[in-house]
Amino acid sequence: MHKYRSHSCAALRASDEGQTVKLSGWIARMRDHGGVLFIDLRDTYGVTQCVVDQDSPVLKEVENWRVESVITIEGKVKKRAEGTANSKLPTGEIEVYIQSAELQSGAEVVPFQIADPDQTGEDIRLKYRFLDLRREGMHSRVRLRNNMIASLRRRMWDQGFQEFNTPILTASSPEGARDYLVPSRLHPGKFYALPQAPQQFKQLLMVGGFDRYFQIAPCFRDEDGRADRLAEFYQLDVEMSFVEQSDIFSTMEQVVGGMFEEFSDWLGEKKTVTQAPWPHLTWDEAMMKYGCDKPDLRNPLVICDVTEIFKRDDVTFNAFKSVIEAGGVVRAIRAPQVGDRPRSFFDKLNDWARGEGAPGLGYVLVEGAEGKGPIAKFIPAAAQAELNKLAGLESGDAIFFVCDKPAKAAAMAGKARIKICEDMGLLDTTQFKFCWIVDFPMFEMNEKTGQIDFSHNPFSMPQGGLDALNGPDPLQVKAFQYDCVCNGFEVCSGGIRNHRPDIMEKAFAIAGYPREVLEKKFGGMLNAFQYGAPPHGGCAFGIDRMVMILADEPNLREVYAFVMNGAYEDQMMGSPSEASEQQLKDLHLKIDLGKPKIQAAS
Numbered sequence: 001m002h003k004y005r006s007h008s009c010a011a012l013r014a015s016d017e018g019q020t021v022k023l024s025g026w027i028a029r030m031r032d033h034g035g036v037l038f039i040d041l042r043d044t045y046g047v048t049q050c051v052v053d054q055d056s057p058v059l060k061e062v063e064n065w066r067v068e069s070v071i072t073i074e075g076k077v078k079k080r081a082e083g084t085a086n087s088k089l090p091t092g093e094i095e096v097y098i099q100s101a102e103l104q105s106g107a108e109v110v111p112f113q114i115a116d117p118d119q120t121g122e123d124i125r126l127k128y129r130f131l132d133l134r135r136e137g138m139h140s141r142v143r144l145r146n147n148m149i150a151s152l153r154r155r156m157w158d159q160g161f162q163e164f165n166t167p168i169l170t171a172s173s174p175e176g177a178r179d180y181l182v183p184s185r186l187h188p189g190k191f192y193a194l195p196q197a198p199q200q201f202k203q204l205l206m207v208g209g210f211d212r213y214f215q216i217a218p219c220f221r222d223e224d225g226r227a228d229r230l231a232e233f234y235q236l237d238v239e240m241s242f243v244e245q246s247d248i249f250s251t252m253e254q255v256v257g258g259m260f261e262e263f264s265d266w267l268g269e270k271k272t273v274t275q276a277p278w279p280h281l282t283w284d285e286a287m288m289k290y291g292c293d294k295p296d297l298r299n300p301l302v303i304c305d306v307t308e309i310f311k312r313d314d315v316t317f318n319a320f321k322s323v324i325e326a327g328g329v330v331r332a333i334r335a336p337q338v339g340d341r342p343r344s345f346f347d348k349l350n351d352w353a354r355g356e357g358a359p360g361l362g363y364v365l366v367e368g369a370e371g372k373g374p375i376a377k378f379i380p381a382a383a384q385a386e387l388n389k390l391a392g393l394e395s396g397d398a399i400f401f402v403c404d405k406p407a408k409a410a411a412m413a414g415k416a417r418i419k420i421c422e423d424m425g426l427l428d429t430t431q432f433k434f435c436w437i438v439d440f441p442m443f444e445m446n447e448k449t450g451q452i453d454f455s456h457n458p459f460s461m462p463q464g465g466l467d468a469l470n471g472p473d474p475l476q477v478k479a480f481q482y483d484c485v486c487n488g489f490e491v492c493s494g495g496i497r498n499h500r501p502d503i504m505e506k507a508f509a510i511a512g513y514p515r516e517v518l519e520k521k522f523g524g525m526l527n528a529f530q531y532g533a534p535p536h537g538g539c540a541f542g543i544d545r546m547v548m549i550l551a552d553e554p555n556l557r558e559v560y561a562f563v564m565n566g567a568y569e570d571q572m573m574g575s576p577s578e579a580s581e582q583q584l585k586d587l588h589l590k591i592d593l594g595k596p597k598i599q600a601a602s
Helices: 122-127 136-158 199-207 245-262 283-290 307-311 318-325 343-355 381-391 406-424 465-469 501-510 515-531 543-551 581-586
Strands: 020-033 036-042 047-052 070-079 094-105 181-183 191-193 212-220 232-241 280-282 303-305 329-335 363-367 370-372 398-404 434-438 443-445 452-454 481-486 489-496 536-542
Touching (some): 020 047, 136 543, 245 434, 307 381, 318 398, 343 406, 363 381, 489 543
Antiparallel strands (some): 181 191, 212 232, 303 329, 434 481, 443 452, 489 536
16 A cells, blocks of 8 residues: 555545545544544644544544644545435545554644634734645645636637747836846846836747747736736636637637636636637727726626706706816616615615715616706706616616716726626626727827826727828727726737837827837837837736636635745745845845935924
8 A cells, every 4th residue: 555645535435435545634623522633634734533432542633733734644434324425525435444653743723713714814814824835725726826727728729729838037018017127147227127018029039930829828017006906917818820819809809708617616606707708999989888997797787878968958957068168077876666665765876876986976867758857947847858868767766877078987987887786786797798898099188197008908009000100090990909897807908019120110109109118128020120110919818717717706815836025025035125235236236215204203
């Protein structure tokens, strides 16, 4: 028999009764029932109940062992007594009567409960992450992540893709976030950057003729931490040659959609997955109907524009009219069949809107053909009839209004749409709903500087090519850029790439990058494009976001084995840490933290 185990702790069944077996694992629980000791033995595969009889020669030693100690036991498999089987465990019909036991590694008193859920704070969990990983939920999510990546790799190989590894030490690139810089010892005063994405390298592989690339790529962005963002993350990075948007969409719908189908029952109840082809929404349409560019389509509520109603001469609601005259709009959300809701339902929504910085959330409740509510008296019957037709209102419905400048109105209406859906319990949680957001603006106006900047990916091809960039208004140019959205999360971003140096030079010039800057920052790619670059495009799906969605877990730190806290500190490994004098000398660096500010005495 093997030194440590003949079976895993998930393998034994009633058909194994009478066998002598060997198991190894961690003591998850110990229970003393009148001198009979019960041990739940756990390994990565499952749990087996083991028993030490009161007359066993090993009882005296075993009863002194602590939970989470690692042990090896040998014993005989028996069926559990009638009525004592545990239907929640695959091994619940049997137990192993221990004949011999060996302590492989004793455990100190653990800082928090592992076998049972408790309210341990995140800082303690991250400091003792190796213990936290033993908990059923964490263990399950890490295994889900591993299995998902294996599934994605298999599906990419089946589609004819080759897997590459691109450099980690590279040059700085304007990807929209701060770079992590690494000082060079051999080149004093110069720095490498950790890649925010392998964008340029994967495009250069297309120039190199490889046609279909993918990578489970590590990416690094020095951004402030939040629940759905980490400094280090992984993505399924993809690039293809001689393709249009539709080719990328159809390929990735098979890969990602198939993976979601495979794991759609991970939480026990199988969920439906949007069948290919996934719906397309233009960026303008998404912002109008949903108030954001990552809409949760499980929410059935849709925003509509009712500005024209409030422009009518017979509508006398001046609070809206004055905003409209200043360039504002009125956006509205229909809430179906809320006529029987108490007044508090509406009051709470109004209070919520004020908490979001809005003056309130005006509404009209439709009763028959008429409107009732705080602003209904300002909307005469003819205007109400037009409003009912425009918004598809029926008796018993309510319609909520947001009035502001277009961008702010869209954002607030989007939040209100989500809040009303939550309060009404309309969200369909039985689905994974995918869509593609297409036709993003190529450029946007920076509100702080007043300068034109790239709105998405600077390497995307403008729709209309060079002619579009030579037009009078760059802000009207659309790009071959797209996002994939699932259940309100952006899970992918991509585009058809700009493979022509002349178009790239013009696009960067509009965004304020002269040719010398373009050559300095992207000289390698710009030079490569002079030697024949195929039309190409790609995308990157966030591994971590997809695990979050499948595991129904709102925090990225719950789907990684090892991760930093929200302040980007690794409390287990003690990073970031100070460098020694010798290390700084080798790197030709000096630390200058500045003088502390002296505060005036109060």
